[in-house]
Amino acid sequence: MDIDNKVVVVSGGASGLGLATTLQLIKKGAKVAIVDLNTELGESLQEKYPQHVAFYHADVTHDETIERALSDVVMRWGKIDICVNCAGIVAAGKVLNREGKAQLLGRFSQAIQINLVGVFNVLRVAAEKMALNSPDVDGQRGVIINTASVAAFDGQTGQAAYSASKAGIVGMTLPLARDLAATGIRVMTIAPGLFDTPMMKSLPQEVREPLITMVQSPSRFGEPDEFASLCCHIINNNYLNGEVIRLDAAIRMEPR
Numbered sequence: 001m002d003i004d005n006k007v008v009v010v011s012g013g014a015s016g017l018g019l020a021t022t023l024q025l026i027k028k029g030a031k032v033a034i035v036d037l038n039t040e041l042g043e044s045l046q047e048k049y050p051q052h053v054a055f056y057h058a059d060v061t062h063d064e065t066i067e068r069a070l071s072d073v074v075m076r077w078g079k080i081d082i083c084v085n086c087a088g089i090v091a092a093g094k095v096l097n098r099e100g101k102a103q104l105l106g107r108f109s110q111a112i113q114i115n116l117v118g119v120f121n122v123l124r125v126a127a128e129k130m131a132l133n134s135p136d137v138d139g140q141r142g143v144i145i146n147t148a149s150v151a152a153f154d155g156q157t158g159q160a161a162y163s164a165s166k167a168g169i170v171g172m173t174l175p176l177a178r179d180l181a182a183t184g185i186r187v188m189t190i191a192p193g194l195f196d197t198p199m200m201k202s203l204p205q206e207v208r209e210p211l212i213t214m215v216q217s218p219s220r221f222g223e224p225d226e227f228a229s230l231c232c233h234i235i236n237n238n239y240l241n242g243e244v245i246r247l248d249a250a251i252r253m254e255p256r
Contacts, residue, residue, distance in 0.1 A: 001081065001143055001237065002236070003025060003029060003236065004083075005031075006029075007079050007080050007084070008025050008032050008084065009032075009080055009083045009084070009122065009126055010035070010083075010084045011060050011084070011119075013036055013084075014038045014055070015023070015036070016086070016199065017228070018036070019085050019178060019224070020224030020228040021227065024225065024229065024231070025231075025232070026052045030082070031054075031077050032049075033070075033080075035055070035122065036056075039057050042057065054072075056072070059118075060114065060122050061114060061121060062121075063121055066122055068197070070125045074129050079132070080126055080133075080140060081130065081142055082143045083122060083126035083130075083143070085093055085118075085144075085145070085147055087114070087125060088117060088118075088119075088147065088165075090162060090199065091110065091111035091159075091161040092158045092162065093158055094160075094161060107161060108164075111165045112133035114155040115168075116166075117170040118171055119147075123176070123187075126142070127144065127183070127185055138184075139184045140238060141184035141185055142183075142185040143186045144185060144187045146190075147191075148167075148169040148190065148191040149163075150191050151166050153155065154252055154253035156253050157256040180237055186238070186242075187241065188242070189242065190227065191244055191246045191247065192227055193215065193248025194248075194251065195222040195223070195224060196221040196222065196223060197223055197227075200221060214251050215251045216250035218249055219249075220249075226247065230245065246253050
């Protein structure tokens with residue numbers, strides 16, 4: 001699918017991996033609807049790219065809010081072609097703390113609700129809108145790209161909630177692709193390793209250095225633009241469907 005003149009929904013598109021994806025898509029001629037809770041960053045992007053960006057302050061876990069936002073995207077630009085889900089949170093905490101007390105259930109539930117249910121909420125509505133598009137020569141009407149993590153496979157100590165939420169995204173990739181095949185919508189998942197997002201940059205050097213030692217080659221953090229470039233390749237390559245791609249420089253996370 002050619003990106004030029006396409007309409008893309010990017011959840012979490014105002015910062016980190018989502019921001020890098022938003023900017024690359026704009027450069028390639030797409031119109032981007034950013035769904036994010038960061039009003040300051042979202043509105044600044046809309047002001048900077050008024051012809052290419054529409055910002056929607058929306059919680060991905062709220063069904064009616066997402067339905068209204070994506071319906072407005074269709075009213076504004078006539079369609080939705082692509083959906084990239086980058087919204088999510090980092091959740092950490094052992095099952096038992098140092099005092100032997102069990103982790104609060106709400107912390108686990110929050111990770112599942114935002115990282116997994118939120119992704120499904122956005123993609124289900126996006127798929128409904130994509131189904132109205134005219135098919136291309138391959139019968140294709142849309143592309144959905146979800147963001148998991150290498151933690152889905154190599155979860156570290158204290159990452160039960162985060163790993164479970166990301167493993168859920170991995171696990172639903174093929175069933176989603178099968179569900180939507182007859183509609184002409186491809187579904188792919190990217191599982192990033194360690195990327196130099198603002199959150200990672202905020203860590204002290206003594207925390208960052210041991211993490212880099214687990215990265216094989218190139219031995220560095222990934223650049224958000226590398227994630228965005230993979231998103232663009234997936235969109236362009238019609239034969240990529242129902243698969244999870246680890247974008248991680250061959251990292252295998254150690255237990256702690």
